[in-house]
Amino acid sequence: MKVKRPGLVTVIVDLNFLNVFLLIVSFFPKSKFIEQFGFYFNPTPSFFGGYN
Known part of the structure; x- marks a missing residue:
């Protein structure tokens, strides 16, 4: 007999897969693959060296 997981456990597992x-x-911030989903990576300013 297969035991079904509770709904909250399923949601937590799904969020972990998304993370x-x-x-x-x-790890690949300059890829066109990422930009087609609407994620754009801008360099963050630093206090000690301008832009990293």
Whole structure:
């Protein structure tokens, strides 16, 4: 007999998979693949060296 997981556990697992996907995608910030989903990476200003 298969036991079904509670709904909250399923939501948490799905959010973890989304976080892993976004983490892997963030390793490639200059890719056109990311920009087609509407994510644009701008350089962040630094106090000690202008833009990194």
